[in-house]
Amino acid sequence: MSEAATRTVTTPPGLLASLDPLLREWLPRQRWFAGKGRPVTGFSLVAATELLPSTATLGLYHLLVRAHQPLLPGHVGAEQPGDCYQLLIGVREALPPRLAPALIGHVTQGPLAGRTVYEALHDTRPAELLLEALRTQARIGGLRFERDPNREIRSGLVPRLVTAEQSNSSIVYGDTFILKLLRRVVPGINPDLELPLALARAGCPRVPPPTAWLVADPEVPAGAPQPVEPYVLGVLQPFVQGATDGWELALRELAKGEDFVAEARDLGRATAEVHTVLARALPTVTLGHSQLRLMVDGMTERLEAAVHAVPALRPHASGLRSAFTALDDLAAEGHTWTAQRVHGDLHLGQCLRSPAGEWSLIDFEGEPARPLAERRMPQPAVRDVAGMLRSFDYAARSADPPQPEWAERCRAAYCSGYAEAAGRDPRTDPVLLRAYETDKAVYEVLYEARHRPEWLSVPLTAVRRLAASGLT
Incomplete structure (x- = not known):
């Protein structure tokens, strides 16, 4: 990295105190804010970097802030450690009309008093600055912009913010690259960079290879017992031009009354190819009874919590629990399973189909609500298969009227395609598959009850089927 690309900033x-009242109102309204339903009581600053001076016509700050909120009922204490969020704050005298939807508010105190602050990713200049910093491998304060030296990034690509609802934020550059900026961040190796890098280095064509990435090195507090791990903040990958995500494609085919069997079979092959490369590129482990017992205990605890929160689950609790005890019984008999790195949150919306008909898998972050260490643990590949089977079910029941037979055909085709590429059919391990599908359905019930009650009937239909299958 050249000396010119390194810049110290203050x-x-x-700064944070002046933004505090505005962020308390704005942050909870964002799609990617995880603490909905609880007020924000304050913020603490993890890191702040001035990317453009606020004294100029356009200022830009990169912030990592921790939002403090009251504890959920049943927890001891007044507050729980807050989630850390990545913010890009633009500063102007006044916003032009095109940036009105990005408004955060007007600052009345502190160093930015009298200025207007806004979500900077809506603005062309800040988006261009991020790409140029990645292209030149800049280092600005505690931010490191890194890239694969074998991959070229052209300058001058026109940015546009992806406006579809996401749990993160994405910018497309000239239909050439897409930059995914993680919003809720934790220190440590993020699988959304780790796994695509491993797959790219192993030559797997099913995942867009990381071209560049953004990392933050927070200051180590005085007297800290150990160094603070860096935060992975964003990943730049090739943009699959003209691609359709699997969810949109499935709903389109459903609406037209078209079959999706061939696409499901191809997607099964793609999933198996990714699993095969991950098992070859990264360590695998053997799960015996003690390891399976921990996994079963976790599934059972999640079930009990969901039953407590959603009364509609109670009549099915015993049947659902049998899915987990059956797995524990099999492990007690000496059965073992191979665990490897997996996608961790696989569904139709995490898959892209190119105009040529090739499937790609994206978004390897895993379930963001789960701890990073858990998301990076090796797990049976069947976990991803179960997630996709549930996704077919969701698509079929989104149709009017619902088409459960469509889901069954897709589920069978997906498993057949997986078997063709992997040499093993996930349906030949029905106890493990049922346990993972049950765990996923229980998670869906809790999610829908809290966020989309009108969708609750979709996972409840699966719950009834999965609970009853333990009685046959």
Whole structure:
């Protein structure tokens, strides 16, 4: 990295305090804010970097802030450690009309008093700055912009913010690259960079290879017992031009009354190819009874919590629990399973189909609500298969009227395609598959009850089927 690409920056004192009242109102309204339903009681600053001076016509701050919120009922204490969020704050005298939807508010105190602050990713100039920093491998304060030296990034690509609802934020550059910026961040190796890098280095064509990435090195507090791990903040990958995500494609085919069997079979092959390469590129482990017992205990605890929160689950609790005890019984008899790195949150929306008909898998972050260490643990590949089977079910029941037979055909085709590429059919391990599908359905019930009650009937239909299958 050239000396010119390295820049030391300072941020004005009182910056976060001046933004605090505005962020308390704005942050909980964002799609990617994880603490909905609980008020924000304050913020603490993890890191702040001035990317463009606020004294200029356009200022830009990169912030990592921790949002503090009251504990959920049943927890001891007044507050729980807050989630850390990545923010890009633009600063202007006034917003032009095109940026009105990005408004955060007007600052009345502190170093930015009298200025207007807004979500900077809506603005062309800040988006261009991020790509140029990645292209030149800049280092600005605690931010490191890194890239694969074998992959070229052209300058001058026109950015546009992806406006579809996401749990993160994405910018497309000239239909050439897409930059995914993680919003809720934790220190440590993020699988959304780790796994695509491993797959790219192993020559797997099913995942867009990381071209560049953004990392933050927070300052180590005085007296800290150990160094703070870096935060992975974003990943730049090739943009699959003209691609359709699997969810949109499935709903389109359903609406037209078209079959999806061939696409499901191809997607099964693609999933198996990714699993095969991951098992070859990264360590695998053997799960015996003690390891399976921990996994079963976790599934059972999640079930009990969901039953407590959603009364509609109670009549099915015993049948659902049998899916987990059956797996534990099999492990007690000496059965073992191979665990490897997996996608961790696989569904139709995490898959892209190119105009040529090739499937790609994206978004390897895993379930963001789960701890990073858990998301990076080796697991049976069947976990991803179960997630996709549930996704076919969701698509079929989104149709009017619902088409459960469509889901069954897709589920069978997906498993057949998987078997063709992997040499083993996930349906030949029915106890493990049922346990993972049950765990996923229980998670869906809890999610829908809290966020989309009108969708609750979809996972409840699966719950009834899965609970009854333990009685046959």
